[in-house]
Amino acid sequence: MTVTTRPPTGSAPGPAPSRRSLADRLGARLSALPTVAALLIFVGMIIYGEAAYGRIVQFSTLSNLLVNNSHLIILAVGLTFVILTGGIDLSVGAVIAFSSVAGVMLANAGWHPAAAVLVMVLIGSALGLVSGVLIQYFGVQPFIATLATMFLARGLASMLSTVPERLADDSSIRELATQLKIIDGDKVNDLVITPGVVAAVVIVVLGFLVLHRTRFGRTVYAIGGSEQSATLMGLPVPATKLGIYVISGTLAGIAAVVYTSRLGSAQNITGIGWELDAIAAVVIGGTLLTGGTGFVLGSVVGALVLGLMNVLITRDGGIRPEMTTIITGGILLVFVILQRVLAARRRAEQQG
Amino acid sequence: MTGAPPIVEMTGISISFPGVKALDAVDFRLFPGEVHTLMGENGAGKSTLIKALTGVYKIDEGRILVAGEERHFGGTADAQAAGIATVYQEVNLCANLSIGENVMLGHEVRGPFGINWKATHRAAAEVLATLGLEQLDLRRPLDTLSLAIQQLVAISRAMVTRPKVLILDEPTSSLDANEVANLFTVIRRLRDQGVAILFVTHFLDQVYAISDRITVLRNGGFVGEYPTRELDRTTLISKMIGKDFATLRSLGSERQSHHYEPRGEPLLRTEDLGRKGSSEPTDLELHKGEVLGLAGLLGSGRTELARLLYGADKPDSGTVWLRGKKTDIHSPTAALAHRIAFSSENRRDEGVIRDLTVRENLVLAVQAKRGWFRPLSRKEQDALVRKYLTELNVRPADPERPIKLLSGGNQQKVLLGRWLATEPDLLILDEPTRGIDVGAKAEIQAAVAALAAKGVAVVFISSELEEVVRLSDRIIVMKDHRKLAELENGPHVTAETIVAVIADEGDDEEGDSE
Numbered sequence: 001m002t003v004t005t006r007p008p009t010g011s012a013p014g015p016a017p018s019r020r021s022l023a024d025r026l027g028a029r030l031s032a033l034p035t036v037a038a039l040l041i042f043v044g045m046i047i048y049g050e051a052a053y054g055r056i057v058q059f060s061t062l063s064n065l066l067v068n069n070s071h072l073i074i075l076a077v078g079l080t081f082v083i084l085t086g087g088i089d090l091s092v093g094a095v096i097a098f099s100s101v102a103g104v105m106l107a108n109a110g111w112h113p114a115a116a117v118l119v120m121v122l123i124g125s126a127l128g129l130v131s132g133v134l135i136q137y138f139g140v141q142p143f144i145a146t147l148a149t150m151f152l153a154r155g156l157a158s159m160l161s162t163v164p165e166r167l168a169d170d171s172s173i174r175e176l177a178t179q180l181k182i183i184d185g186d187k188v189n190d191l192v193i194t195p196g197v198v199a200a201v202v203i204v205v206l207g208f209l210v211l212h213r214t215r216f217g218r219t220v221y222a223i224g225g226s227e228q229s230a231t232l233m234g235l236p237v238p239a240t241k242l243g244i245y246v247i248s249g250t251l252a253g254i255a256a257v258v259y260t261s262r263l264g265s266a267q268n269i270t271g272i273g274w275e276l277d278a279i280a281a282v283v284i285g286g287t288l289l290t291g292g293t294g295f296v297l298g299s300v301v302g303a304l305v306l307g308l309m310n311v312l313i314t315r316d317g318g319i320r321p322e323m324t325t326i327i328t329g330g331i332l333l334v335f336v337i338l339q340r341v342l343a344a345r346r347r348a349e350q351q352g
Numbered sequence: 353m354t355g356a357p358p359i360v361e362m363t364g365i366s367i368s369f370p371g372v373k374a375l376d377a378v379d380f381r382l383f384p385g386e387v388h389t390l391m392g393e394n395g396a397g398k399s400t401l402i403k404a405l406t407g408v409y410k411i412d413e414g415r416i417l418v419a420g421e422e423r424h425f426g427g428t429a430d431a432q433a434a435g436i437a438t439v440y441q442e443v444n445l446c447a448n449l450s451i452g453e454n455v456m457l458g459h460e461v462r463g464p465f466g467i468n469w470k471a472t473h474r475a476a477a478e479v480l481a482t483l484g485l486e487q488l489d490l491r492r493p494l495d496t497l498s499l500a501i502q503q504l505v506a507i508s509r510a511m512v513t514r515p516k517v518l519i520l521d522e523p524t525s526s527l528d529a530n531e532v533a534n535l536f537t538v539i540r541r542l543r544d545q546g547v548a549i550l551f552v553t554h555f556l557d558q559v560y561a562i563s564d565r566i567t568v569l570r571n572g573g574f575v576g577e578y579p580t581r582e583l584d585r586t587t588l589i590s591k592m593i594g595k596d597f598a599t600l601r602s603l604g605s606e607r608q609s610h611h612y613e614p615r616g617e618p619l620l621r622t623e624d625l626g627r628k629g630s631s632e633p634t635d636l637e638l639h640k641g642e643v644l645g646l647a648g649l650l651g652s653g654r655t656e657l658a659r660l661l662y663g664a665d666k667p668d669s670g671t672v673w674l675r676g677k678k679t680d681i682h683s684p685t686a687a688l689a690h691r692i693a694f695s696s697e698n699r700r701d702e703g704v705i706r707d708l709t710v711r712e713n714l715v716l717a718v719q720a721k722r723g724w725f726r727p728l729s730r731k732e733q734d735a736l737v738r739k740y741l742t743e744l745n746v747r748p749a750d751p752e753r754p755i756k757l758l759s760g761g762n763q764q765k766v767l768l769g770r771w772l773a774t775e776p777d778l779l780i781l782d783e784p785t786r787g788i789d790v791g792a793k794a795e796i797q798a799a800v801a802a803l804a805a806k807g808v809a810v811v812f813i814s815s816e817l818e819e820v821v822r823l824s825d826r827i828i829v830m831k832d833h834r835k836l837a838e839l840e841n842g843p844h845v846t847a848e849t850i851v852a853v854i855a856d857e858g859d860d861e862e863g864d865s866e
Contacts, residue, residue: 213466215458218449222457225446232444233509234432235458292448 034286034339035298041331042305045312053315059183059191061311066193067179067262069307070200071096071255075278076285076299077207078251081244083282084211085223086291087142089245091131092252093274094153099123099256100266101157103173104165113172120260121253127153128249132242146245150275157268166265176261196258203251207296216240224291280328281306284335305331357420359384359516359548360405360436365414367400374400377414378574380567382517387539387549389559389580392569393592393761393789398552401569402519405550406438407431419516437510441522443502445494445509452476452490455509479508482545483538500531504538511542518542519550524558525787528650536562554787556585568592593791617676619809620661620778625670630656632834633669638778638811643804645824645841646813647850653833654813655697658780661811662694663687688721693771697783697813703767704755711737711751713766718773740769745795761792768799779803780811785819797823817847829853 049056075092082089103120107113127149134145167173176195183191211217219240222230231237260266285302287294309327313319319327360382367375375397382388390398403409405416407425416423418434425431431438445454452473461471473490480488485504494502503523510518520539524532539562543549551563559566559580566583568575568591575591583591618637626633631653638644646654659665661672663681672679674690681687687694696702704713715733722728728736734751741749744765746758755763764784771779781800785793800823804810814820820827827839829850837853839845 209466215460215462215467218453218457218460218467221449221453222446225448226444229444229446230457232428232438232440233457234429292446 032286032295033342034335035295035301036286037338038285038298038301038305038335042301042308045305045308049308049312049315053312056311056315058189059185060189063190063192065304065307065311066197066200069303070194070196071259071262072274072277072281072303072307073200073300074203074251074255074258075274076281076303077203077296078248079275079278079282080207080285080287080294080296080299081211081220082142082248083279083287083289084220084291084294085241085244086227086289087135087241087244088146088279088289089128089131089248090143090146090275091127091149091153092248092255092278093271093276094150094157095124095127095249095252096256096259096271096274097266097268098127098153098157098160099253100260100270101160101165101268103256103260104167104266105160107171107173108165108168117173117176117257120257121250124249124251124253124256125246126249128246128252129242131249132245135245136238136241154268157270160268162268164265164267167260169264173257173261174264176257177264194262196262199254199258203254204296204300211296216243220244221292224293277306277328278303280332283332286335286339288339356384358382358417359419361415361417362401362405363415363417365401365404365416366412367404367409368412372572374572375404375411376572376574378569378572379577380405380574381577382548382550383565384516384548385543385546386564387543387551387562389551389553389563389566390569391559391566391588391592392575393759393791396569396592396789397572398569399521400572402438402521402550402552405431405517406436406519432513432515435513435516436519437513437515437517438519438521439503439506439510439523441525443499443506445502445506447495448493450491450493451488451497451505454494454505455479455490455512457509459512475512476508479512480505482541483508483511484541485538498531500527500534503527503531504535507535507538507542511547515547517548517550519552521552522554522787523551524553524555532558554789556588559588560585589790592789618673619675621673622661623671623673625657625660625667625672627656627660627665627667627669630665630833631660631667634835636828636835636838638809640777640809641804641807642826643800643810643812643824645820645827646811646830647817647820647827648830648836649854650815652830654830655782656833657830658694658782658811658813661687661778662692662780664694685720688717688774691775691777692780693717693774693776693778694780695767695771695782695784697786699760699763699767699786704763706756707754709752710741710746710755710758710766713755714740714751714769714773717770721774736773737769740766740772744769744799759788759792761788761796764788764796765792765799768796772803776808778809778811780813782813783815784812785814785816793819817850821845821847821850 046056055061078092079089099120102123103116106119107116130152131146131149134140134148135142179192179194181190181192185191211220219230219235219237222233222235223237223240227237259270281302282294282299283289283302284305285295285298285300287298306328309331310324313321313324313327358381360380362378362380365375365378365380366373378397378401380401390401392398400409404411407428407430410425416425418436423430423434425434446457449457455476456472460467461475462468463471476490477486480486483504485508488501488505494505497505507518507520523535527535539549539551553559563580565577565579566588567577568588570592618639620638622634622636624633624635625631634657636644646657648654656665660667661681663683663686666682672681674681679690681690681692684694705716711733714737715728718736719728737751740746741751746762746765746769755766758766768784784796797819800810800812812820812823821841824841827841827845827850829836829839831854839849
């Protein structure tokens with residue numbers, strides 16, 4: 001504790017001299033350090049991949065990275081909101097399964113594609129609302145509430161169908177995965193994007209703006225810092241907590257649309273474990289699981305790190321695909337330890 | 353102040369909780385431009401009254417007028433909308449955000465592209481400036497500030513909405529003298545700007561330093577409203593506790609006559625006991641039946657020394673002799689086995705377990721000492737609990753009540769009982785009377801005196817020097833994590849003596865900040 005020995009005449013407590021403020025300035029940036037580290041590791045992986053296997057830094061590889069991971073990026077944005085408040089959402093993978101199977105079946109039953117897509121998104125919102133109500137109004141732990149929603153959504157998906165439901169070849173939902181050439185490179189080395197990638201980018205930008213430019217977003221951070229304080233400050237805590245689970249569910253619905261349009265089919269076992277991939281992406285991106293610290297952009301980097309890792313493992317050929325989860329776990333562990341070390345150093349600097 | 357109508361007028365306020373009438377027909381008035389103190393023992397209904405005014409509790413009976421208009425508060429937001437802002441005892445800000453973000457949270461200035469951070473920071477700077485805090489860097493994370501400055505930031509935050517009423521609920525309980533002075537400067541400044549300030553504290557000195565008027569509550573009832581200068585301390589205290597102040601006085605004289613003569617082998621002796629960064633090597637001796645006071649400012653290393661004695665921290669230098677034998681007290685469990693008990697200053701986090709009952713809290717240490725495989729029978733538990741609830745006069749004397757429903761003073765008595773139940777030879781009490789009312793304080797002091805008379809050695813740590821002087825046989829004065837002096841207590845020793853010791857020493861070291 002700083003003991004200010006100045007006279008009380010109006011000159012209260014200011015920052016003490018420079019030695020301390022340097023540590024403080026470091027402290028201010030320390031919260032962004034894990035995110036920066038994730039970015040560095042991502043760049044490092046690209047450089048390593050380029051050097052070891054080649055053909056990484058080129059349009060087609062990077063476009064594919066985005067196209068193949070856009071659904072994961074969208075999920076990670078939703079989970080960033082949830083985890084920033086100190087909550088968790090385990091239901092998103094199952095929500096995708098239910099939403100996709102329902103959407104494909106509706107489209108095949110002759111629904112207008114736009115209506116089917118809308119229903120897919122709304123299924124996500126509704127299930128998110130269920131989680132949010134359980135958590136906010138019934139006082140259920142987020143872990144348990146979203147676990148319940150997860151089982152519910154997976155069960156509903158299985159009740160609809162237990163076999164792959166193929167989207168009709170002429171369904172306009174497939175057009176959402178149309179590859180649009182932005183830069184026509186030589187041979188197949190083109191820079192392409194899909195409407196799914198556009199959706200992911202828009203969602204990331206919106207997510208960033210909501211978190212940093214709206215009171216809703218500031219309340220999300222405040223709840224993660226201290227829910228009790230946020231309540232006493234008169235912030236709309238219940239509505240915000242409800243809101244973030246609806247956001248997470250809605251984004252899971254959108255991710256379902258993006259993924260289904262690309263794959264062209266849906267199944268009740270789609271998306272098993274994706275909630276954990278998304279959580280891993282968020283954590284690797286520097287968001288603390290205890291809430292209050294983190295960035296949407298970090299989660300994007302986290303998702304891309306995971307995606308790139310898969311690309312590198314495929315390229316290597318020598319690594320068995322079964323190893324993927326072990327490597328994911330390893331990366332996750334390194335990042336969590338990094339966060340712990342930084343947090344400990346920050347505490348030490350404040351006391352020292 | 354005179355002539356102007358009250359900004360807040362509460363009449364006949366009653367609030368009941370299951371089984372208790374927390375407030376019974378209480379009146380309260382608050383005028384613009386005054387500092388009004390709410391006084392009363394713990395459990396007198398101060399917090400309940402404040403919570404009625406801030407919209408946390410709904411009132412069962414009575415009327416609340418704010419600026420002449422009747423209000424019905426459905427929640428804290430309603431009270432805030434009516435111009436009533438509150439700063440709580442615990443700093444309720446978000447440590448993960450910056451100063452500026454905390455000040456403006458929920459009131460950010462918005463433009464066409466969402467929050468306009470530039471304008472928001474400008475607004476935050478303006479508010480801080482009205483409180484004389486313009487030198488704070490808005491972008492610094494809040495958790496780099498001391499608790500005292502966080503408290504001032506919390507007040508700044510409360511002032512963002514330009515409230516007419518500011519409630520300060522025990523804002524000084526963890527501040528040192530300088531920090532309190534800073535806080536008072538800010539409070540006076542706001543008062544002069546016409547804000548009505550409701551101030552709650554347990555420190556009588558502060559009441560007389562800052563407040564214009566006093567309202568006294570006792571047992572949920574209204575005792576009276578008085579101008580501060582017409583109410584002397586003795587009268588105030590007797591109004592609060594409802595009995596004569598003499599009880600408290602007599603305790604002091606009893607202790608002074610206690611005259612303790614150390615003889616024989618000390619119970620505990622240390623040589624060069626220290627730990628890098630928390631406690632300089634210290635020698636001390638403690639005899640049976642002696643009360644050793646540790647005096648010093650907040651952060652002078654009192655608690656750190658106590659933690660070394662109890663084995664909560666590992667010493668890296670020095671030796672401890674216990675009953676003449678060299679002993680290594682490496683953990684609290686070992687200390688307990690050696691009949692040393694330690695009651696932490698942090699009642700909330702290291703003391704009571706809020707959701708357990710009084711009985712469960714009380715038997716915890718005895719049970720731990722016996723080992724968890726030999727559980728105390730219910731009969732033994734009940735006997736222990738009855739004994740200590742009566743001996744320490746815990747109210748209500750209901751062993752099955754969750755401890756969180758007891759007032760701070762009564763929680764502290766249960767904690768004291770917890771350690772007494774282990775029948776310690778050496779009891780270390782770290783700030784046992786912090787934040788509790790005068791009545792409970794007197795009872796705890798009496799219990800300590802009685803213990804010493806029975807032959808228990810007590811280490812007594814307190815920020816209130818008067819209390820240390822009243823109770824101790826010997827006083828160790830601490831500063832900057834080392835022992836500064838050791839005083840034999842006697843009629844010539846007063847709180848001023850201790851202050852002088854600390855101040856003299858400080859003269860040649862001024863400017864050597866922490």
